[in-house]
Amino acid sequence: MGNDALAQRIGQLPIRARELLNLHRETYRVFWRWSDAAVDQAMLTSSLHTVFGWRVRASTNANPRSLRNFPMQANGAEMLRLACCIATERGIEVCAPIHDAVLIAAPLDRIDADVMRMKAAMREASSIVLNGFELGSDVKVVRFPDRYSDPRGAVMWSRVMKMIDEGQSRVTEAVA
Numbered sequence: 001m002g003n004d005a006l007a008q009r010i011g012q013l014p015i016r017a018r019e020l021l022n023l024h025r026e027t028y029r030v031f032w033r034w035s036d037a038a039v040d041q042a043m044l045t046s047s048l049h050t051v052f053g054w055r056v057r058a059s060t061n062a063n064p065r066s067l068r069n070f071p072m073q074a075n076g077a078e079m080l081r082l083a084c085c086i087a088t089e090r091g092i093e094v095c096a097p098i099h100d101a102v103l104i105a106a107p108l109d110r111i112d113a114d115v116m117r118m119k120a121a122m123r124e125a126s127s128i129v130l131n132g133f134e135l136g137s138d139v140k141v142v143r144f145p146d147r148y149s150d151p152r153g154a155v156m157w158s159r160v161m162k163m164i165d166e167g168q169s170r171v172t173e174a175v176a
Helices: 003-010 014-027 029-045 064-089 111-129 151-175
Strands: 047-049 055-057 093-098 101-105
Touching (some): 003 014, 029 047, 047 064, 055 064, 064 093, 064 101, 064 111, 101 111
Antiparallel strands (some): 047 055, 093 101
């Protein structure tokens, strides 16, 4: 993000945000060289691509922050897709990829083993996409009858459940 967006996010003046961004550039020089090179590559060749060839076109007025973000986000998506494929081929029930995570289902007596196999699939996928570098992953296991809950989605979940309840009430009234 730029100076103004960072300043607004942290509740500081833009000059402080600029100072923090400069400190980040100094601290993480290797990352910024790589990131700058991605932008240069995009502007010189009019595109960037992932390890497996997913491409984004870059026009002369492309947003440099979007170009910087593409290699990380798009290759992360490549890893997630590959992890889902590996898991499915190994008999893990993949319910859904969710941003940078995977929702799986398994019988209670097998959930721990399937979680370990899913983590292995994710490590393998990262190794393939990142040329041997393996990423770790965190796990949150939710066992029946418990339900996964994330405070960031509480308002939306409440709204959906209310709509379902209202819809069921209408069906009950129509049948009665």
